[in-house]
């Protein structure tokens with residue numbers, strides 16, 4: 001969809017700033033369930049389509065066994081709503097898909113609709129949210145609002161799930177660690193990948209490897225290099241094919257394919273790690289060997305030799321003597337080459353052959369050569385093995401160099417870890433003690449491996465000013481009727497104490513005034529609260545035909561800051577990973593009475609025979 005769809009609401013173009021369309025052009029009014037269109041037709045046929053309806057969008061249970069959720073996806077919803085308009089082609093498709101008996105007038109109706117008469121109140125994006133409290137209240141002509149149901153649920157469910165997942169990873173990693181989202185290759189398709197990067201950032205990640213997400217949203221880009229880069233460098237004389245998969249007979253390859261390949265890799269690693277010292281990288285591998293010093297005052301003509309000289313020096317150094325023997329020279333060539341390309345931001349992946357016997361010494365040799373020329377290397381990445389142990393060993397090695405070779409700050413070299421990380425592994429690393437400064441997290445973060453979906457629902461709570469309720473055998477599935485206002489009440493110590501929903505026309509809770517907060521369904525659960533601060537949760541993000549002021553859509557960075565600040569305000573027992581305390585969500589006494597009055601009214605009385 002175009003940034004500003006040409007046939008967007010006129011009023012919007014004249015009176016309000018134009019809101020661009022959704023980021024993903026696949027987000028159109030057709031990105032919906034078919035039943036929304038059959039219902040729309042039926043509403044229209046019954047001349048009911050313009051009845052004024054109010055829907056609440058909320059979830060019933062926090063994800064990941066936690067007691068909080070980060071609300072995300074609002075900006076994309078507002079962009080969708082602001083530009084909601086069927087094209088002629090879309091209408092033709094609906095016409096072809098509905099039964100022939102559907103009357104032409106319906107398609108004229110579809111042609112004319114937009115969201116200029118729809119009003120949307122929402123919790124600001126990046127807010128901490130809790131079950132049952134509406135994240136969005138959408139009011140408007142029933143047929144139009146129902147057409148919005150599926151796309152807005154689609155825009156909010158994954159966004160909020162992955163933001164929450166990111167926030168949980170941040171919580172375990174701690175504030176001081178750099179969190180990098182590395183998941184694009186494992187994400188659920190292109191939109192999953194873009195969404196994961198955007199919403200992980202909101203949840204507290206620092207940067208992404210996803211370049212398109214960087215371009216679209218201004219998320220900082222970060223990255224290292226891969227094993228392929230290291231193994232693309234070859235030893236000139238070394239036989240690296242100690243075991244050649246291609247040499248095996250085809251049937252063996254087929255039968256043992258994966259197993260053989262793993263064995264080959266291990267054999268090759270071992271063979272490479274043992275290559276003789278006199279095996280230099282192919283001279284053609286590094287063509288340009290010169291490097292200007294950081295201040296530009298001099299040039300080192302042979303940076304390759306400088307790194308090799310440093311390698312010999314550290315091998316002979318007092319404390320490091322005997323820790324490693326011959327390192328893999330093709331790896332040294334790879335690191336040297338990367339440093340020549342990025343002398344100001346040199347970071348090396350050190351686990352291609354052997355972390356402590358090859359990767360770390362090779363990295364240090366190149367980093368020391370850079371140091372001679374006034375550059376500061378950034379650090380290393382570990383992508384396999386025991387990340388706690390290896391990070392501590394690497395740190396010791398760096399500190400030894402700082403001390404022995406008197407290179408200030410060498411011990412503070414940054415250590416990035418990756419490889420199937422998740423909340424549990426981060427927690428395990430913390431318990432063991434580690435020296436990792438940055439975590440690169442992919443699969444578990446972006447696929448939300450620990451929970452596949454957030455279950456936001458969209459329920460009718462009022463029609464033509466008449467409150468509606470949806471009953472269920474399962475009490476947690478009973479909807480809370482009426483157009484509501486929602487507040488967060490803060491206690492003496494500055495923590496949020498409870499969220500409370502009231503009827504629209506009730507007097508709002510006031511600071512220092514005692515208010516009864518009732519569990520919506522459990523009669524005995526209630527508490528008085530004297531709030532020290534009252535925050536109204538939902539704001540008007542799309543005023544429709546009213547003259548209410550429209551909340552601006554904040555920049556992504558502000559949304560992220562909001563999320564981080566709100567999480568910091570939460571009491572620690574709501575945040576802990578094991579058996580967290582549920583946060584209280586309540587209704588006013590008046591709303592409680594009304595819910596139960598309506599419940600009794602709507603539920604048929606059974607007859608026992």
Ligand SMILES: Nc1ncnc2c1ncn2[C@@H]1O[C@H](COP(=O)(O)OP(=O)(O)OP(=O)(O)O)[C@@H](O)[C@H]1O
Pocket residue numbers: 383384385386387388389418419420421422425428429432
């Ligand atoms: N100290 C640690 N405590 C707990 N889990 C760890 C620790 N170090 C690494 N892990 C995790 O253990 C798992 C190791 O995975 P796996 O055995 O597949 O990889 P590997 O053998 O280290 O490397 P490769 O990918 O080369 O096979 C990863 O999920 C990693 O995050």
Ligand SMILES: O=P(O)(O)OC[C@H]1O[C@H](OP(=O)(O)OP(=O)(O)O)[C@H](O)[C@@H]1O
Pocket residue numbers: 182183185186227383418419420421440441442443444
């Ligand atoms: O492990 P994740 O959390 O998904 O993080 C991203 C991973 O992607 C890269 O390697 P890739 O998995 O493509 O290959 P490798 O595991 O064989 O190195 C990278 O080296 C990480 O290990």
Ligand SMILES: O=C(O)c1cccnc1
Pocket residue numbers: 182183209222223224225226381418440442
């Ligand atoms: O930059 C990296 O190191 C990176 C990026 C994506 C996936 N794995 C690693």
Ligand SMILES: [Mg+2]
Pocket residue numbers: 419420
């Ligand atoms: Mg991997």
